[in-house]
Amino acid sequence: MTESDLPVVQLTPGRWGDPAQTVEVPEAALAALKHLGVRRRGVVEGKEEPGAPDASAGAAEPGAARAVKPGSAREVKPGSAREVEPGSARAVERLAELLGSEWVSVDGDVRWAHTRGYSTPDLLRFRAGDTTGMPAAVVFPGSHEDVLAVLAACSELGVAVVPYAGGTSVVGGLAPDGEFVAVDLRRLDQVGELDEISRTVRLGAGLRGTAAEAALKPMGYTLGHFPQSYEGASIGGYAATRSSGQSSAGYGRFDQMVVGMTVATPRGTVELGRAPMSAAGPDLRQLWLGSEGALGIITSVVVRIRPRPAERFFEGWRFGSFAQGLDAIRRLAQDGPLPTVLRLSDEAETAVNLADPEVLGGASGVQAIVGFEGTATAVRRAAVAEVLADAGGEPLGEEAGETWRKGRYRAPYLRDPLLDEGALVETLETAGFWSKLPELKAAVTDALVKSLGDQGTPPLVLCHVSHVYETGASLYFTVVCAQAEDPVAQWRQAKTAASTAIGAAGGTITHHHGVGTDHRDAYAAEIGPLAIESLQAVKRVVDPENILSPGILLPEA
Amino acid sequence: MTESDLPVVQLTPGRWGDPAQTVEVPEAALAALKHLGVRRRGVVEGKEEPGAPDASAGAAEPGAARAVKPGSAREVKPGSAREVEPGSARAVERLAELLGSEWVSVDGDVRWAHTRGYSTPDLLRFRAGDTTGMPAAVVFPGSHEDVLAVLAACSELGVAVVPYAGGTSVVGGLAPDGEFVAVDLRRLDQVGELDEISRTVRLGAGLRGTAAEAALKPMGYTLGHFPQSYEGASIGGYAATRSSGQSSAGYGRFDQMVVGMTVATPRGTVELGRAPMSAAGPDLRQLWLGSEGALGIITSVVVRIRPRPAERFFEGWRFGSFAQGLDAIRRLAQDGPLPTVLRLSDEAETAVNLADPEVLGGASGVQAIVGFEGTATAVRRAAVAEVLADAGGEPLGEEAGETWRKGRYRAPYLRDPLLDEGALVETLETAGFWSKLPELKAAVTDALVKSLGDQGTPPLVLCHVSHVYETGASLYFTVVCAQAEDPVAQWRQAKTAASTAIGAAGGTITHHHGVGTDHRDAYAAEIGPLAIESLQAVKRVVDPENILSPGILLPEA
Structure with missing residues (x-):
């Protein structure tokens, strides 16, 4: 399936x-x-x-x-x-x-x-x-x-x-x-005419990711965008929040897939995207991508599509430590070849994920998942294996990869019964340049451990890398602890500590979750007052009465 | 060399x-x-x-x-x-x-x-x-x-x-x-500390492209950005105008190389780029990249660098027609593998470029140039050759490639003596989606031929593709005709006709030359009044007295 x-x-x-x-x-x-x-x-x-x-x-x-x-x-x-x-x-x-x-x-x-x-x-x-x-x-x-x-x-x-x-x-x-x-926007679910020469198609903002894939399948195409929210999320949401999916190493981020867009604002329509790339001023698609409803409602996007992969293959790799694994995946991100899926769990996440530690051959260490989609995956797989082995990795085989693949949309399902059991489970994420990642990871972990420990609920903090670039990568944290009397306030305090640590360590407040109201203040600190004022000024142009998602993304001017 | x-x-x-x-x-x-x-x-x-x-x-x-x-x-x-x-x-x-x-x-x-x-x-x-x-x-x-x-x-x-x-x-x-x-900005020529882990370096805006490469060479790195203006252009100019170089298929555009930037404005500093990619609102680096001095002066950028290639190899290919060649390079752009340099001349440009038509084996048709840099280029070369041959191409060998490589910065030198001879020589460029390129090319050519023909100076119009993407490509036109009495007015009329044709055919007014004052009106028409007002509003925030390059990029509000 x-x-x-x-x-x-x-x-x-x-x-x-x-x-x-x-x-x-x-x-x-x-x-x-x-x-x-x-x-x-x-x-x-x-x-x-x-x-x-x-x-x-x-x-x-x-x-x-x-x-x-x-x-x-x-x-x-x-x-x-x-x-x-x-x-x-x-x-x-x-x-x-x-x-x-x-x-x-x-x-x-x-x-x-x-x-x-x-x-x-x-x-x-x-x-x-x-x-x-x-x-x-x-x-x-x-x-x-x-x-x-x-x-x-x-x-x-x-x-x-x-x-x-x-x-x-x-x-x-x-x-x-x-x-x-x-x-x-659920009624804006059109799948426009396919441009097979340019490999693009216009999709309505209200179309679910699942519905988009179902519509593209009989045409022989895929978006290749599979965030963990895939079962519920929509095309418009992907665009408005700069979503990134589990296959981002192979297919890119959603903001890299969008080549054109139509935006409705209180003052009329903004239509962007005459060419894949242009030097006609700033790339304004990137002003509305990530604007989270504050600068208009994206009603449809023109997206790049790709032929459905003929083959898929997932496998696991073991590294002695997160640091060793990070070095290995960095080599792939910088010198290639890149697999379609590339993930690396830290020691804690590896231990929790693997009910059966025998998967790692009884050894300690961390697990990476490497996935390939396309044609002639065997060639790429062999080339990737050479790099990973040279970096100290040991292949764990296809079973580890298949276990991840089958379970990859299950984690959010587990949260509800965990909450029922009295656990507090939440995730947060950031990204930074490779040289800063170890410090960034330590700073966030320390902040969460300290804040929740101080509240009498010491946490388990798990981390993985799931999106890589030539110059850096994302860090995704999962936090589990006991719920305190007021778990919303408990988490708010921990999240604030983590956000402060991210800012101090030079990371971005979010790699793919977006800003919303939760990250608004940290976001303002990250990009600075002139950049915030610039966005507020754009908002006043398209939304003079300030009716578009007030308080989301941007602080009130 | x-x-x-x-x-x-x-x-x-x-x-x-x-x-x-x-x-x-x-x-x-x-x-x-x-x-x-x-x-x-x-x-x-x-x-x-x-x-x-x-x-x-x-x-x-x-x-x-x-x-x-x-x-x-x-x-x-x-x-x-x-x-x-x-x-x-x-x-x-x-x-x-x-x-x-x-x-x-x-x-x-x-x-x-x-x-x-x-x-x-x-x-x-x-x-x-x-x-x-x-x-x-x-x-x-x-x-x-x-x-x-x-x-x-x-x-x-x-x-x-x-x-x-x-x-x-x-x-x-x-x-x-x-x-x-x-x-x-020539004194802003610093080469910052190299981050070898992240493969980034900060470069001053006034640093020439040539000086940047000379500084990176002993460290073993390259930017890989070689526009035709390479002998004169600067890092800040690359960033402010979204420059694209001759090796863009392999190294990407300059706006894809920039991961961070520092901008001076009348109201203070804008500092962007905490991570390679982020979902913290719109990617505002893309608001200042391409802003051409109208939203501030970029004083330095943090750029991605790559190891210097161990090998280089250039070769020529012949196709029976531009249409056939376009199909061939599209296959590479969409399904890979991509060479580092990929160019395709049309029939007219091929005829003019090749003083010796024997390069095409005496046959008619068009010439493509394919270049490889990196390691193990032989493997990629073989894979590319398979695709091109399958698409009807015939290899012309290394000499054709070397001829292009050696002459690649010479064309602008030729313009001056041609002007001395009484010729009008100028270039213009656009980009669009693959399915629209044939129509776009014909429309621009027709407009130039008609406008200059009507002025009594029938032109020779040459065209090539030099930048490819999955969903489309650039078109670069060279126009040669006799100078009329007032050659500035003569060209203005022809350029206006070409710009109108680009707009009507759905292309962008510029793929890599930028907007300046020449494209300002066409640019405003391309992105529409709300987008222009949005940029003007940002300008008012960072530049309340409107002192930054007034009239460049943006019409006066």
Whole structure:
């Protein structure tokens, strides 16, 4: 089974993934969690399953519901609308005139289904029934022109809007401060005419990644973009957040795949991309890619596509240490050849991932995963193997690779039952230049260990590299510890410490999660006041009433 | 001899290249020009050599002179200063206080040496002694802090500035409308500490490309950036104009080499680039790359470097037609392997380039040049050869490749004697997606033939592809015809027709020459009013008094 065979599922809000699939925490993991002091909290054990998914939630028609944990502090009864504020009430009336009333919803269930994303704090707030961040209404425009009309109307009425497609943000990218209308892009799911000569196709922003692959498969093409959010994320979200997928070594980042784009703003359309590359001023595609809804709503993109690979092959490699493995993958990133997938776990992540340490031949060390897609993969595989062996690696064979491949979308599924068990599980990531990575990794780990240790919940911190470039790479951290009394505040404190450490060590605040509201302050510190003011000035041009995702990405001017 | 062995020469203003080298127009070419109606004009034959280069011009010390054609309409006597305007007089005093008087020049020769660039209209204006576009003063800041101080002072005094480094603009990028001070960056020529782990180095904006290669050579590295302006162009110019070199297939464009940058603006410093890639908002490096001095002066960049290639190999290939060759190079661009250099001339350019048609084995058709650099080039060469042969190509061997390699920086040298002979010679370029290239090429050719034909000077139009991407490629046109009475106006009319054709056929107005003043209107049409307003808004943030290269890149707000 390949990515294009995965079903197009509507995520169950508040709980990750295809509701048809369930994951149980392995017994060994439960034992390990006990060592971290993890205990079930809040609910009487065995009495209820908090936040149980509703399989009908978020279906293609409006009216989807998020199940709400009964007895929560601020309960929202599914089906009942929270009172719509006067400003929004006018907007709802106006938007219904524009789109037809069937495409404008103030239903409580629909609005709850569009509340926040999938960070651990989001899931915890969901479980607590916290309705902050809930849109006043949800609209479902059917075309670029609809989006233009919605933005013009909301601008006139002074009503904030936030684009919503996959809804998989893990950085607070869907919940601005204050009242807002969610613009659900699911109807913008067109697959445009294929340009087989140029190998490009136009895709609607609301198209799911899974749906895009399913549509391209019979034509013989693939995007090759497979982030861990693949089962839920959308084309527009990929573009607006500069997503990077697990096959980035071979296929590149999503911002490298986009060659053209159409953006709706309150003042009209921005259309970019006459050529793959140009010297006609700055590459403005790169101004709207990563703009997270703050500079307009990307309604479609023209993307580079590639022929579907004839062969796929994944294998594991062992290195004596993370430092040795880092040196090895750097050689591939700098001198090639590059495999399609290249990942390196540190000692802690290797130990946790491998229930059976015999995979490493009983030896200590770290595991790398190397994947190949395309034609004649055997030649590249042999060349890569030569480099890795020369750098001290030992081949672990195809089984280790296949284990990773089969489990690669499972990690987020595991988070929900871990939260149920009373564990706090969250991830964060950064990137930097090769020479700074060891220091950056140590600084972030130390900050997390210190902050959570000081709070009485010493963590396990795992790390891997999953995106490599000639001059540097990403670092992805997974943190597990016991939940404190207020786990949202607990994580906020730890995250702030980690963000400060990233800044001090010269890394970027995010390699592929985006900025949202969570990273807004760190982002402002990273790029500096003149760059922030520059973006705010662009925002004033396209969005003079400041209705586009206020407070997301950019601090208020 | 490789690029790093080329001498660091100061270009002779008004005439291209190393003054120690001379080029004569081949007899066969002179005969061909006669067919186009080309006749020597203006000067009595044999009496004088117009615009003879002065070998001392533009040396490292201020005081360089441009030779001026005696008897021209508006003669500037070298050594005599044109009267400095009152606004500038205050600025000169203030700048001398800031930098020391030895680094501020109002000398006529120095100012004349900083007047305009190297487009054919620029050369024609030079020959006519046209002093429009001459700076009121030239300053030579010695550091980023000096540039900041210069910009702050000029902003306070309301004096426009234009950065000047290599001075090789061919799009009017050095001559804004109105009075201005040229900021010559030649003293910003540092080569920072090498980061061998990350393979990066910081280079000053005023460093010549030749000097950068000479500095990197003993360390074992290269940038691999070799535009045709290589003998004169600078690192800062590469960055500010999104330059692309002859080895772009292997080394990428300059904007892909830049991983970090420091920009001076009237309001302070912008410092970008914490990681090779990031999802922390839009990639703002791409907002300042290509900003052509309008959004600040790039004072240094951190660039990716690569080990110097162990081997180099160039060869020629013949295809039956441009269409067949285009299909062949597209296969390499899309499915690989990519050589380091990949160029394809059309039928007309092939015929003109090859004095000896026997190179094509006496057959008609077009020539491609394929170059390899690196290690184990034989393997890649064999794989490329297989693709090209499969696409209908016939190998022409190494001699054709070496002929191109040896002559690759000679073309601009030939322009000056051709102008002396009464020919109008100029180039223009565009890029587009593969499926649109044939139409784009035909549209531009037709527009040039029609416009110049209507003016009574039917042209020869040559074309090649020299930069390829997965989804498209560049098109580079060379135009030769007889000079009309007013050759500047003659070319303006032809260029406008070509630009209109590019826009209508969906191409970009420039692939690697930049916007300057020449492409400003076409650029505004290409990206649309909201994008232009967005850039103008950024400009107002960093440059509230609008002193940075006013009228270059952006129309006045």
